[in-house]
Amino acid sequence: LSICSRTVEPLEYYRRFLKENCRPDGRELGEFRTTTVNIGKCLCSITTADGSALVKLGNTTVICGVKAELAAPAADSANKGYIVPNVELPSLCAERFRSGPPGEEAQAASQFIADVIENSQMIVKEDLCIANGKLAWVLYCDIICLDYDGNLLDASVFALLAALKNVQLPSVTINEETGLSEVNLKQKNPLIIRKHPVATSFAVFDDTLLIVDPTAEEEDLATGTVTIVTDEEGRLCSVHKPGGSPLTGAKLQDCITRAITRHKEVKKLIDKVMKSITPK
């Protein structure tokens, strides 16, 4: 029996497990890692943010903070506010990321999150408008990865959703005489979240095998990745397959079916957590 080292021949080591339909960490091919989420000022520890959430997907840890600020709406969309997501992969989360300007992975992830918000219409920009043409909310959503162990996109989307559900916007009125805005911090309203998108990522191995929720090691060995974002009605908000091994339409359909199942699990988890933090 030849000794197959995890560091010398990682692909062969992995193939041995995949032959038995499992993975080195003991999971099955379609099994997710333990997902935990902490929402709000008490549990999440960002006291200065208007909404915050910390999501752990196995070892992958992502924190999201939402800050709401006031700004004038753009000239061509006078009744719309802004949502500005930003994903950061600081050098502390993994060896591969160096400090300096954001790398390609961080920028691509930021674009992906912006697309998910836009496609799913989870927040309608018209809801963020306070006074047509004069004042609107800007939501700065900062998603920071604290520990990178694969599947960044799933964790980021989940953290964003949880943080936005936690946001309480103070009521703002415009004083007729002075024309200035008056912010009433005592009276807060929750943000209107219309849809709940959930992302499910898969890694493609050897052009044929699909594994769910890849770790960083699995992502490096994989020949491709697919991310499917669904909302609660079973509609597809995003099918993100950035290159990688070709897949048939049937395999893509399998991914979508698995993503719809995952959506129900995540929705249940978020509802449970929201209920536990809402004061009765």
Added chain:
Amino acid sequence: GVMERSREQLLRQTCEAVVLGVLHPRTAITLVLQVLSDAGSLLSCCLNAACMALLDAGLPLTALFCGVTCALQPDGTILLDPTARQEQEARAILTFAIASSERKVLMANTKGSCSVEEMQQCLAAAQRAADTVFQFYRDSVRRRYSKS
């Protein structure tokens, strides 16, 4: 900006999946795409340009790929290769990179939301349309090499 970075990632990983890099060790293959004008279906135009450039360079490829954009109009009809105006009015835009071997999906990118059935219909339409694009590749290459 981030949009360009995201498109670069899509194109790079699509090309990496088809180019036989093992035959060219210690080599960098740089693909530079310059948008001269954007009248809709930009991403699939970039994909087609990239594939034809790789063909022209004579690089060894496992398969050819072509980009097809589908626009889902508000009334549910599927429009292939939409113009900028049609893209704005559409409720969803799906771009696929289809490989020449068995018409498998190499890359998928969606904008807007759609149902699962609609996505499958768009994919089927894109796979059928890929035949036309590959025929265009064949004709172009034939024309290029018929003069010499």
